[in-house]
Amino acid sequence: MIGTGTTGAAASGGIEGVLSAAPGADVAIVGGGLAGLSLALALRQGLGPDADIVLFDPGLDRLGADDGRCSAIAAGARRMLCVLGVWDTVAAAAQPICSMIVTDSRTRDVARPVFLTFDGDVEPGEAFAHMVPNAALQAALLDAARAAGIDLRGAAVEAFDAARGGVGLSFGAGGRLSTRLLVACDGARSRLRTMAGIANVSWGYGQSGITFTVEHERPHEGRAEEHFLPAGPFATLPLPGNRCSIVWTERTADAERLLALPAAAFQEELEQRFGHKLGWVKVVSKPRAYPLGFAMARSFIGDRLALVGDAAHLIHPIAGQGLNMGLRDVAALAEVVTDAARVGLDFAAPSVLERYQRWRRFDTLAMGVATDGLNRLFSNRSDVLRAVRDVGLGLVDRMPRLKGLFIRDAAGLTGEVPKLLRGEML
Numbered sequence: 001m002i003g004t005g006t007t008g009a010a011a012s013g014g015i016e017g018v019l020s021a022a023p024g025a026d027v028a029i030v031g032g033g034l035a036g037l038s039l040a041l042a043l044r045q046g047l048g049p050d051a052d053i054v055l056f057d058p059g060l061d062r063l064g065a066d067d068g069r070c071s072a073i074a075a076g077a078r079r080m081l082c083v084l085g086v087w088d089t090v091a092a093a094a095q096p097i098c099s100m101i102v103t104d105s106r107t108r109d110v111a112r113p114v115f116l117t118f119d120g121d122v123e124p125g126e127a128f129a130h131m132v133p134n135a136a137l138q139a140a141l142l143d144a145a146r147a148a149g150i151d152l153r154g155a156a157v158e159a160f161d162a163a164r165g166g167v168g169l170s171f172g173a174g175g176r177l178s179t180r181l182l183v184a185c186d187g188a189r190s191r192l193r194t195m196a197g198i199a200n201v202s203w204g205y206g207q208s209g210i211t212f213t214v215e216h217e218r219p220h221e222g223r224a225e226e227h228f229l230p231a232g233p234f235a236t237l238p239l240p241g242n243r244c245s246i247v248w249t250e251r252t253a254d255a256e257r258l259l260a261l262p263a264a265a266f267q268e269e270l271e272q273r274f275g276h277k278l279g280w281v282k283v284v285s286k287p288r289a290y291p292l293g294f295a296m297a298r299s300f301i302g303d304r305l306a307l308v309g310d311a312a313h314l315i316h317p318i319a320g321q322g323l324n325m326g327l328r329d330v331a332a333l334a335e336v337v338t339d340a341a342r343v344g345l346d347f348a349a350p351s352v353l354e355r356y357q358r359w360r361r362f363d364t365l366a367m368g369v370a371t372d373g374l375n376r377l378f379s380n381r382s383d384v385l386r387a388v389r390d391v392g393l394g395l396v397d398r399m400p401r402l403k404g405l406f407i408r409d410a411a412g413l414t415g416e417v418p419k420l421l422r423g424e425m426l
């Protein structure tokens with residue numbers, strides 16, 4: 001335990017009884033997804049070896065199992081993974097995205113004119129994003145967390161309450177713990193957010209993202225493609241070798257119909273969208289569909305509580321930014337907590353958590369609104385709207401400075417960038 005703790009000092013009875021009876025931690029992280037595990041490592045770096053950091057996840061045994069999903073990791077987030085010592089482990093499975101093209105057409109159009117192209121690095125030799133298999137990243141984070149002495153518990157947190165300088169929580173079958181700071185990294189359906197009484201603004205898109213991996217005949221040369229089709233974007237994202245990760249948005253009923261098709265019919269639908277530029281194409285992982293929606297917590301903080309990742313915000317994968325936003329939360333929260341601890345302040349005090357909220361809220365809201373607007377603008381059948389947006393895309397394409405800004409923004413390197421995203425230690 002670091003510094004002078006206040007947890008464990010409360011009187012007996014109710015949650016205060018939990019606080020007095022339970023062993024104490026400095027930070028309890030609830031959720032071992034990519035955000036939760038990254039936060040555990042960032043806090044270990046910031047708070048040092050004496051900090052008691054506990055991470056709960058009932059699915060601990062399954063973390064790192066291959067579900068075929070991949071994520072575009074922006075340059076800033078990759079820098080943080082380097083500083084946390086996990087990038088070297090996943091680098092072999094990662095593919096730099098060297099360029100990107102955007103098209104806008106009907107599903108059955110034979111030609112897909114390119115309206116927008118992005119290429120170039122954020123810094124010489126540094127790609128603006130890499131594609132990484134989620135399983136490889138999660139396994140690397142889990143190994144690093146074990147090596148860093150994070151106390152990993154395979155249990156769900158069932159209840160908590162804040163009282164007199166600490167939070168008492170109960171987990172699994174009768175376990176209890178007191179902590180100074182509780183962090184909810186428990187995903188879009190966060191129970192902790194609900195238990196804290198934090199309202200969540202949310203809506204569904206009536207769309208699902210079908211995702212899987214394909215192999216193809218010819219090299220992709222590191223090019224990502226986003227084809228805006230009437231039902232939603234169809235993205236092909238390069239992986240090492242002649243492979244791509246597909247994120248294929250459809251109306252939910254159509255996604256279910258597609259997943260129920262025999263392999264040959266599914267292949268036909270795939271080829272209609274993927275095209276033949278890269279020669280033959282073959283599905284090599286099981287396609288799975290994820291319902292898509294938007295959600296934003298009314299507050300990212302509570303009493304000794306911070307929300308991080310999908311627990312705080314959920315966005316459409318149209319720009320591949322959901323996890324990147326979560327990793328930016330991680331970098332910002334770890335920095336404000338570390339800054340406070342180093343000058344001997346209570347790192348879960350309202351002023352510290354408010355600094356975290358101020359840092360993340362505007363950026364998150366701006367990204368949420370942008371992805372929501374893009375999805376509405378592009379996922380429709382209107383030819384008039386298509387003509388208007390194509391003029392817009394064409395204009396952007398002729399503005400290299402603006403495109404450079406978009407690239408730095410997507411890389412997470414604009415605004416007040418937390419140290420970890422700049423590639424600096426805490």
Ligand SMILES: Cc1cc2nc3c(=O)[nH]c(=O)nc-3n(C[C@H](O)[C@H](O)[C@H](O)COP(=O)(O)OP(=O)(O)OC[C@H]3O[C@@H](n4cnc5c(N)ncnc54)[C@H](O)[C@@H]3O)c2cc1C
Nearest residue numbers: 031033034035072156157186187209309310320322323324
């Ligand atoms: C189709 C698709 C494609 C995407 N592509 C990209 C992309 O390219 N780039 C990108 O940046 N983002 C992308 N995203 C978004 C990204 O996948 C998510 O934002 C990210 O995985 C969320 O991580 P998380 O750790 O916040 O939450 P989760 O991954 O949901 O993890 C939550 C964890 O909390 C645990 N948990 C839940 N309740 C409790 C409890 N009570 N106690 C203890 N543990 C609990 C769960 O077991 C789980 O392990 C995509 C999303 C979709 C749907």
